[in-house]
Amino acid sequence: MEIDIDEPTRPQLAAVFGVSSRWIGELRAQGDLPKDGASLLENIEAWAQAKYGVEGAQGDIDFDTERARLTKEQADSKAMDNAERRKELASLPDMSGAVISVIALTVTRLQQVGLEVANGDHKLRARIDRAIADALDEMSVAKVEEARGGGLHEEDGPDDES
Structure with a gap:
């Protein structure tokens, strides 16, 4: 089953969490899961909070550090590509x-x-x-x-x- 990560259906969420579709409906009615239209990530974070009392993973991520790391990786990759094109670097x-x-x-x-x-x-x-x-x-x-x-x-x- 392919899961829509932007707007997963109730049966898709049930498959991901290993519960029944009806159970997903009950959790939505109780407010433990977001209503239809929420992303898979939002549903997983709500599920983790409801089931395990875990806050969303976004609180633990330093976005500035991750952005800087990603930017550096992209710059390194581009520099290597350029060096290879200039024949300064060979495979x-x-x-x-x-x-x-x-x-x-x-x-x-x-x-x-x-x-x-x-x-x-x-x-x-x-x-x-x-x-x-x-x-x-x-x-x-x-x-x-x-x-x-x-x-x-x-x-x-x-x-x-x-």
Whole structure:
């Protein structure tokens, strides 16, 4: 059931409060709930007051503080949008893609060094290729994650090879 928040009907209020429609009518007749035409918020505040003796939540809210907080959030959001448009700020997916592309190009280029430097000396090429492969292995993502204290798949837990 969709509830009209501007002017909820008696059956809608009954569904929200978990009582019968007739009970809502009785509460309205006693003056514990506002008459037809009141908003859902007004009805909830009246219900809380009648049932629990709770004053409306609006008394606890500092509207000036909330307005200032909202204004600051909106200004921050606009500033970030503007910085992104001026290319002063890039999104994380864009930056991750750029870094991954540079790393892939670097790895490809490093793997060609052995062929260029060895000039047909197969033993020298093997040593160069092995040294480059070892260096790349040390700089791998797994090593970075390990050094940082995490793992690629932290949900898997530590390896138990007992």
